[in-house]
Structure formats: structure tokens, C-alpha cells
């Protein structure tokens with residue numbers, strides 16, 4: 599390892615930066631790993647509507663000059679990252695030289711881990727060299743593609759971090775399966791077995807479809823606390839049709855994204871089952887779809903008496919949380935805040951941990967989750 603990097607990797611302070619499939623903006627944290635995992639501060643920066651629309655457009659193959667537009671969007675994205683980094687440093691009083699590295703996820707615009715020839719790809723827009731220039735901090739980027747190259751899904755990556763922070767060794771609850779459900783744009787579940795085993799997979803949609811419908815009909819980017827959904831009536835045929843999506847029944851390892859759960863997927867279902875429906879009824883049904891697909895995943899892999907810790911922005915949707923709890927009467931449903939990590943900090947903290955694993959030369963993936971051939975060191979390093 600070059601001398602400067604070796605020196606940097608002595609520091610216990612790392613930054614994690616996450617901009618996920620919700621396309622709402624960037625969450626960042628500084629984490630101190632000197633004694634367990636301690637988040638020193640959290641900052642976020644919303645995307646302006648122009649960048650959000652461009653990133654959403656780049657998720658589909660429509661439109662022209664994608665390569666040029668993707669490069670410009672990546673530059674704009676890391677300017678938001680740099681802004682979050684400045685906020686974190688200002689709030690904590692930490693100097694750039696004290697940060698060992700930052701894990702910068704980038705923006706997923708395609709996720710096709712398995713293609714016809716066996717090896718697919720996952721694509722996160724990012725400009726790590728620019729980010730290193732803007733911040734003076736070592737950047738670890740491209741954290742998914744090595745797992746895909748090793749035959750894995752490249753996602754979800756957070757289960758290994760969940761195990762360290764919420765698993766039996768960390769919790770002291772040695773006889774119990776702990777489940778961690780991240781409800782972002784897409785939802786993913788980690789199953790932390792009492793025997794130390796770890797499973798994990800994307801259960802299906804999180805907030806992405808609800809957000810899209812809410813924006814289209816109310817002009818608001820999301821349904822605050824799920825109040826609008828709570829005012830609507832469930833459309834049973836629409837729910838049944840969406841729950842019949844074959845992805846939901848597939849066994850893990852599996853991962854998904856906007857590649858499957860996109861606007862056209864929703865429109866096709868609405869055209870058949872909700873032509874004359876009230877918009878609030880569709881919102882109620884989309885919320886139930888997220889709740890039911892998450893609850894099904896939990897029922898399949900959790901045990902009666904297990905604890906379910908919810909994180910991601912969906913944990914702030916009170917109505918969605920009520921629906922998940924109602925569908926899982928034998929599971930204790932709460933949020934990660936109960937274990938000391940607020941829901942909006944978990945993913946970003948996971949990417950700080952992944953940067954640390956990379957710098958220390960340790961694996962970041964779990965083959966039991968992604969299906970990769972084995973453990974792999976994830977990420978590419980852009981020194982400060």
C-alpha cells in the first residue's frame with residue numbers, strides 16, 4: 599500500500615455517502631470505528647428537480663447522447679457529495695486529513711447482474727476523481743462490480759454491515775433471529791441467524807412506486823407519513839396482480855431495481871386494474887404492495903418471535919410501518935433507532951464501513967447473500 603494510504607488507514611474516521619434508488623438526494627455520515635460503530639454526524643442534501651429528473655431519465659434507455667449526459671450528471675452528483683462532505687466537516691470540526699477515506703456509492707442507473715452470457719453488470723454513475731479533488735479526501739468507489747464479476751448480484755451489500763452492528767454478537771440476543779429491513783426506493787432484507795448465518799436479498803419495491811405516484815398526483819416528492827395512502831381504499835385486484843410478479847417468488851440470491859419496478863411496469867398494471875380508480879386508492883394499494891411484499895419476505899425467512907428492525911426512509915412512513923406490523927403479528931416490529939442507529943443513517947454508515955474494509959484489504963461482500971464465488975475486496979481507491 600502506498601505510504602500515504604497506509605497512514606490514512608490508521609485513522610478510525612470514515613465518511614459514507616449514499617444516494618439511493620429513491621433519487622431523493624444524498625445522505626452522508628462520519629463514522630468513528632475506534633470502538634464499534636459510532637456515527638459522529640449526519641448530513642443530507644436533496645437533489646434539485648432538474649438533476650433528479652435527469653438521473654431518473656438515465657435509468658431508462660430512452661433519450662439521446664446518454665454517454666455525455668451520464669458524465670455530466672456524474673459530475674453534478676459528486677458536487678452534491680462534496681457539499682455533504684463540507685457540511686459534515688463543518689458540523690464535526692473534523693479536518694479532511696483526519697478522514698481515512700470515504701465510501702461513495704454513486705447513482706445506480708442500471709442493474710443487470712445476470713445477462714445471457716452469465717456475466718452482467720451494475721452501473722453506478724460517479725466521478726470519484728473529481729470528488730477526491732473537491733474534498734482532498736481518499737475516495738473508495740465502484741463498490742459493487744467486483745462482486746458481479748465474481749458471479750454475484752452485486753447487491754445487497756448492507757447485510758454484512760447489519761451483521762456487525764445488529765447481529766447476535768452485537769446485540770447479545772444470542773437465541774434470536776434478527777431481521778433488518780431497509781426500505782429505500784427498493785427494499786432489502788437481511789436475515790441475521792441465531793447461528794451466525796446471514797442471508798439477504800431485495801424483497802421488491804420500497805418507496806419508488808409510491809413516490810412516483812405521489813409526485814404525479816400531488817406534486818409532492820413523497821407521501822408524508824403515508825397520510826394520503828391512509829385516506830384511500832385498497833384495490834384488491836390491483837394488489838393481487840402486482841403480488842403475482844414472478845420476481846417476488848424467486849429464491850435468493852436476488853436483487854432488483856428500477857430496471858424492473860419502473861413507471862411502465864406500474865402503468866401496465868393500472869391500465870388493467872385501476873382505469874377509473876381514485877388516485878388515493880392507488881396510493882393505498884401501492885403502500886400495501888410494499889408492506890405485503892416486505893412482510894412475505896420476512897415470513898419466509900424469519901421465525902415467530904424474531905425482531906424486525908426497519909431502516910431507510912420508509913421507516914418514517916407511519917402508515918406503511920403500521921401496515922407491516924399488522925401483517926406480521928408474530929414479529930416485533932421496530933426501527934434501527936431502537937438499536938442506536940437512526941433509520942436515515944444506516945445505509946450511509948454501511949458505505950463508510952465498506953470503504954474501511956477496502957482500505958484494510960478485507961472483503962466487503964458476503965457470498966451467502968450475493969451468490970458470488972467467494973469473499974472479495976470491493977471498490978477502487980482514488981487517493982487524496
Ligand SMILES: Nc1ncnc2c1ncn2[C@@H]1O[C@H](COP(=O)(O)OP(=O)(O)OP(=O)(O)O)[C@@H](O)[C@H]1O
Pocket residue numbers: 616617618619620621622623625780781782783784785804805809819820821822823824909910911912914915916942945
Ligand atoms: N416523513 C416521511 N414520510 C414518508 N416517507 C418518507 C418520509 N421521509 C422519507 N420518506 C421516504 O423515504 C425515501 C428516501 O429513503 P432513503 O433515503 O432510505 O432511500 P434511498 O437511499 O434513496 O434508497 P435505497 O435504499 O433504495 O438505495 C423518500 O423518497 C420517501 O419515499
Ligand SMILES: CC(=O)N[C@H]1[C@@H]2OC[C@@H](O2)[C@@H](O)[C@@H]1O[C@H](C)C(=O)O
Pocket residue numbers: 618619706709720752753754755756757782783784785786800853854855945
Ligand atoms: C444496485 C443497487 O444500487 N441496489 C441498491 C438498491 O437500493 C436498495 C436495494 O436496491 C439494494 O440492493 C441496494 O442498496 C443497498 C444499499 C445494498 O446494496 O445493500
